Amino acid sequence: MTRVKLIGAWFGGVLLLAGVVGILESGAADVFLEATRPDFQKITLGVMGIHNAGGPDWLGGRIEEVLKKDVKRSLVFDLVDLPSLGVQTPDIGNGMGIGSKAVFKQAAEKGVSVLVWGKAGTKGKDKDADVNMEGFVYDSGSDELVGGKRYVGSTSVVRLMAHRFADELVFRYTGEPGIARTKIAYVAEQGAARELFVMDYDGHDTRQLTADGFLNLMPQWSPDRRFLIFTAYRNRNTQDIDMIELATGKRWTVISLGGLNITPALSPDGNFLAFASSHEGNSELYRLDTRTKAIQRLTVNPSGDLSPSWSPNGRELVFVSDRGGGPQLFLMGSDGSNVRRLTFEGDYNAAPVWSPRGNWIAYVCRTHREYKLCVISPDGQKRMQLTTGPGVDDSPSWSPDGRHLVFSSTSDGKSQIYMIDADGKDIERLTFQGTHNSAPSWSPAS
Amino acid sequence: MNKTLCTCSVALALSAALIGMPACSKKSVQSGGDSQSTQGTAKGDSSKSGVGSFPDTSIQSGGGGLRGLDKNPSEERLGSGTMLAKADPSGSVERQMDEVRAEEAASAVAGLRDVYFGYDSWTISEEGRQALTRDAEWMKSNPSTLVKVEGNCDERGTSAYNLVLGEKRAKAARNYLVELGVGANRLSVVSYGKERPLCNEHSESCYQQNRRGHLAVKTGK
Numbered sequence: 001m002t003r004v005k006l007i008g009a010w011f012g013g014v015l016l017l018a019g020v021v022g023i024l025e026s027g028a029a030d031v032f033l034e035a036t037r038p039d040f041q042k043i044t045l046g047v048m049g050i051h052n053a054g055g056p057d058w059l060g061g062r063i064e065e066v067l068k069k070d071v072k073r074s075l076v077f078d079l080v081d082l083p084s085l086g087v088q089t090p091d092i093g094n095g096m097g098i099g100s101k102a103v104f105k106q107a108a109e110k111g112v113s114v115l116v117w118g119k120a121g122t123k124g125k126d127k128d129a130d131v132n133m134e135g136f137v138y139d140s141g142s143d144e145l146v147g148g149k150r151y152v153g154s155t156s157v158v159r160l161m162a163h164r165f166a167d168e169l170v171f172r173y174t175g176e177p178g179i180a181r182t183k184i185a186y187v188a189e190q191g192a193a194r195e196l197f198v199m200d201y202d203g204h205d206t207r208q209l210t211a212d213g214f215l216n217l218m219p220q221w222s223p224d225r226r227f228l229i230f231t232a233y234r235n236r237n238t239q240d241i242d243m244i245e246l247a248t249g250k251r252w253t254v255i256s257l258g259g260l261n262i263t264p265a266l267s268p269d270g271n272f273l274a275f276a277s278s279h280e281g282n283s284e285l286y287r288l289d290t291r292t293k294a295i296q297r298l299t300v301n302p303s304g305d306l307s308p309s310w311s312p313n314g315r316e317l318v319f320v321s322d323r324g325g326g327p328q329l330f331l332m333g334s335d336g337s338n339v340r341r342l343t344f345e346g347d348y349n350a351a352p353v354w355s356p357r358g359n360w361i362a363y364v365c366r367t368h369r370e371y372k373l374c375v376i377s378p379d380g381q382k383r384m385q386l387t388t389g390p391g392v393d394d395s396p397s398w399s400p401d402g403r404h405l406v407f408s409s410t411s412d413g414k415s416q417i418y419m420i421d422a423d424g425k426d427i428e429r430l431t432f433q434g435t436h437n438s439a440p441s442w443s444p445a446s
Numbered sequence: 447m448n449k450t451l452c453t454c455s456v457a458l459a460l461s462a463a464l465i466g467m468p469a470c471s472k473k474s475v476q477s478g479g480d481s482q483s484t485q486g487t488a489k490g491d492s493s494k495s496g497v498g499s500f501p502d503t504s505i506q507s508g509g510g511g512l513r514g515l516d517k518n519p520s521e522e523r524l525g526s527g528t529m530l531a532k533a534d535p536s537g538s539v540e541r542q543m544d545e546v547r548a549e550e551a552a553s554a555v556a557g558l559r560d561v562y563f564g565y566d567s568w569t570i571s572e573e574g575r576q577a578l579t580r581d582a583e584w585m586k587s588n589p590s591t592l593v594k595v596e597g598n599c600d601e602r603g604t605s606a607y608n609l610v611l612g613e614k615r616a617k618a619a620r621n622y623l624v625e626l627g628v629g630a631n632r633l634s635v636v637s638y639g640k641e642r643p644l645c646n647e648h649s650e651s652c653y654q655q656n657r658r659g660h661l662a663v664k665t666g667k
Contacts, residue, residue, distance in 0.1 A: 137515055147515030153524035160524050164512075171512045192546075193539065194641055198530055207530045213539030215641050218605065222503035231609075236542065237594060237636050237664075239609075243501070249531030257496040260613055260637060263606050270504035276610075279496075283610050290500040304610040320607060326566070327607050348566075351604040364604050371602060394604050410601065410648070435646075439605060446511065 042078035043173055045071060046107060048089040048117035055122030055131065056155075063120050063133060063162045069202065070166030070180040073428075075403045075421065076173060077114070085110045092117065095136050095145050108140035115140070116169065118148070120161075131155055135165045137172070146172070159204060177445040179399050184406055185209075185219040185228050185443065186417055189436035196230060196244070201399075201442070203417075203430035209244060210251075216242075218395075220265055221443045228441075229254070229264045229273070241275055255288070263307045266290075267314045272334070274298070274317060276306035285319055287334065298336035309354045309361070310334070311378070318342065318352040318361050318378075329363060331378065342380050349374070351395055357402035360422065362386075364394055373407055373420070386424035395438060398422075400445040406430070408438040545665070552663040556584055558593070561619045561659040565600075568614035570622055574659075578619060581661055582626035592664040595620045597637040598644075600653035605639055612637030619659040634664070 050064040072079045082089050087107050092100040095117070107115050118135035136148040149168055151161040163180035170178030182201045187194045193213045199206040210216045212232070219230040225246075232242040232253070241255035241264045255261045259278035266273050273288040285298040285305045299305040303323035310317060317334055320327045327350040329342040343349040348366035355361065358378070365374035365385065373386040373393050387393050391411030398405055403422050408415050417431040417440045431437040513522070559577035561570060570578065585593060597612030597619075616635040624630045645652040 132521075134519075145517065147517045148519050149515065150519045150521045151524055152521050157524045157526055160526070164522075164524065168512055168515055172515050177512055190539075191543075192642070193542070195533070208533040209530065211533040211535045211539060213542035215638065217609075217641060222501075224503050227501065227503055233636075236545070237634060239636070243498075245501075246530050249534060252498050254498040254500060255496065256498070260609060262609050266503060270502070273500075278610075278613060283613070288497065288500075290503070293497050293500070295497065304607075304614070306610055307604075307606045322607075322610075327604075348603070350607045366603075369602065371604070392602050413648075414646075415601075 043076060043114060044080050044112050045077040045114040045116060045169075046080045046082040046085070046087060046089075046112045047071065048082060048103075048115055049091070050117070050133075050135075051091050051119040053119040053121030053132075055120070055129070059120045059122070059131065059158065062158055063118070066159050066162035066202075067116070067166055070163055070178070071116075071169065073202070073404070073419075074166065074170050074178055074180070074401075076170050076178075080112055082107070082112070085112070087112065089117075091119075094134075094148075095138055100138075104138055104140060104143070107138075108143070113140055114138070114169075114173075118165075120158075122155075128154070131158055131161070133158075133161045133165075137169070159200070163200075176401060179401050179404070179445060182400060182445055183225075183443040184397075184417070184430070185221065185441045186408075186431075186437055187217055187219070187439040188431075188434050194436070194438075196228065198228075198246070199430070201419075203432075206431075206433075209246070209249070218263060218439050219441050221441060222266055223268055223270045223444055225443050225446060229266060231262045231264070241273075259283075265308050265310060267310050267334070268312055269314055272314075274308035274310065274334075276308070285317075285336070287336075296335070298332065299339075307351055309352050311354050312356050312358045316354075316378075318354055320350045320352065329361070329376070342378070343376065344380075345383065353396050353398055353405075354378075355398050355402040355422070356400050359402075362396040362398065362405050362422075364396070373405065373424075375422070384424070386420060387427075395440060397440050397442045399442050404442075406440040406442050408440060548665045549662045552665050553661065556588070556591075556663050558584065558661040558663065560661060561615075562654060563615050563657045563659070565602075565653075565657070566611075568611065568618045570618055574619070575622065578622050579626060582623050582628050585623070585628045585632065592632050592634070594634045594636055594662050594664055595623075596642075596660040596662060597635070597639075598642060598656055598658050598660060599640045600656040601640050601643065601646075601648070602653070603640070605641065608639035609637050612639045615657075615659050619661075 047068050050060040052060040071077045087110055115138040120133040122129040122131050130152050133151045137146050139146045149165055166180040167178030183198050184201055185198050188197045194215050196209040196216045196219050197206055214236050215233045217231045219228040227243050227245055229243050232240050234240055239261050240253045241261045242253050244251045257277045257279040260283055261277045264275040276283045276285055283304040283306050285308055287296045287298055301323050303321055305321045307320040308317045315334055318331050321330050326347045329349050329352050330339055331342050332339040346365050346367055350364050352361050352363040360375045362375045364371050371392045373396055376383045391409045393407055393409045396405045396407040404419055406419050408417050415436045415438050417437045419428045419430055558581050561574040561577050595616040597616030599608040599612050620633045620635050643656045645655055
């Protein structure tokens with residue numbers, strides 16, 4: 001590679017470092033990792049209720065339940081329980097009636113910044129009737145009805161209505177799309193086989209995508225959410241990298257170089273595929289230009305190199321190499337330049353994933369034969385263990401807002417999938433069925 | 447960068463092409479485990495074999511259709527979100543199971559012995575050498591047979607690194623067989639990492655059973 005590229009990569013590294021140092025120096029508490037801006041304060045929000053307006057009597061309650069969970073998971077809002085604060089929650093219609101003012105005043109006095117309410121119902125008794133949902137939002141800071149949403153659809157999209165409304169709330173208050181409509185791809189055991197599945201980010205609506213009867217592993221999403229890229233076994237004896245188009249189920253092989261072809265990762269702009277292949281002897285990292293099909297070899301080392309993950313600006317990769325003995329994390333430019341070691345604690349560090357916010361790399365760290373989740377800053381200065389306890393934790397994957405990780409754990413006996421806040425505070429179990437659920441991968445936001 | 451317009455039309459063209467040419471998907475060349483390597487750094491030539499077609503996967507639009515809160519919201523009709531095609535049960539599952547059973551049967555008849563490994567290790571132990579010596583004898587007496595060595599790991603560690611560790615184990619066993627005089631072209635290697643365990647208990651004895659190089663007679667293709 002040329003001097004220009006080397007210098008460019010070095011500059012990229014310096015800028016990244018400067019960015020990270022900037023965040024760390026702004027007064028963030030050392031103990032807790034701030035998954036968003038260090039001075040981010042959660043916005044207090046109360047859901048007054050989603051009232052039934054005709055139709056099945058589970059309707060309003062279902063939307064309300066899903067909405068509240070989405071709001072809580074967003075980590076943008078502090079979801080308050082209005083009754084226990086002493087705030088009345090009558091049905092105030094569209095919020096413009098006289099009775100509403102008193103409610104709003106009460107909420108403001110109790111420090112609730114945002115009030116959300118709505119109604120949902122079907123027209124008529126026909127079981128295929130459309131559901132209509134209306135949601136309203138009041139902001140006490142500006143003492144304003146800031147707006148709402150109206151959704152219509154079949155009963156099968158009732159959860160989606162709640163998810164979409166939650167995402168609109170997050171968008172309104174942060175300028176970023178929420179994660180309530182994101183999906184998680186994963187691998188589930190089916191007898192002796194392991195197949196690709198997709199589920200909603202809250203564990204609902206699981207769908208099977210492959211039925212090959214053997215092994216389909218480590219799915220990753222394309223940036224446009226239309227495809228999954230994964231390792232597939234052809235005839236059980238060769239490992240290729242395949243793609244599957246979610247909308248059609250169409251499936252084809254993109255990398256078939258002999259030996260292992262594993263750990264594929266598309267760059268954030270979709271222009272490159274980083275992957276590991278052992279077709280030249282031992283597992284090395286390569287980069288495919290998806291437009292020209294040119295393959296560039298990134299590592300040249302008698303050790304095993306694998307598990308690349310892109311920085312959000314696409315200029316760097318974090319990866320695993322056992323060139324120092326056991327697996328450790330390394331960084332390099334996305335053209336293979338400027339390789340330097342990142343992890344120095346522990347004798348086994350693997351499965352790195354770079355946060356979409358750029359400020360943390362999550363990975364699997366081992367101490368005393370226990371495999372847990374850790375995070376490290378890209379400059380290596382800050383490191384924290386997120387999980388403890390029994391079981392093998394594996395395959396972390398970041399939410400697109402960088403506030404959560406999804407991962408697998410055998411802590412409950414069988415391998416299941418869990419979600420955890422990026423500062424390790426709350427764990428939520430997502431899968432409950434099956435004998436082995438693993439390799440979760442969180443979709444980009446839409 | 448000004449490529450959004452370009453990207454969209456390329457995406458459209460590619461989608462049209464992909465829909466119209468399903469045959470494209472099967473064309474990638476595959477080479478065996480130890481075959482000659484491609485020159486990784488050369489552009490152009492090397493990329494023709496082993497690389498399939500690639501759709502444009504760059505980001506199409508931001509904001510995801512979120513329209514913001516409206517004081518006078520119009521009605522949004524919601525479809526079922528991300529379309530997901532159902533898996534096509536093409537009979538592949540039964541076929542795989544039949545083929546695996548056929549291999550197991552042939553391997554049982556041959557009496558091929560497995561090799562076991564220590565934690566984190568791909569070193570062949572004394573017992574391993576003895577097992578492989580017997581396997582090599584069988585292979586030399588049955589010169590037309592092909593054998594694959596499947597590398598496996600216990601459940602500890604990451605899925606990805608265990609694929610690499612499994613390959614190291616399989617290659618170590620294969621290399622020893624070659625040292626003993628078995629033709630290298632009769633041996634292939636594959637790694638299943640920790641994805642095809644023999645047992646599921648979280649015990650040392652189960653872990654030991656899973657840290658194995660399994661030899662299987664190749665039947666059929």
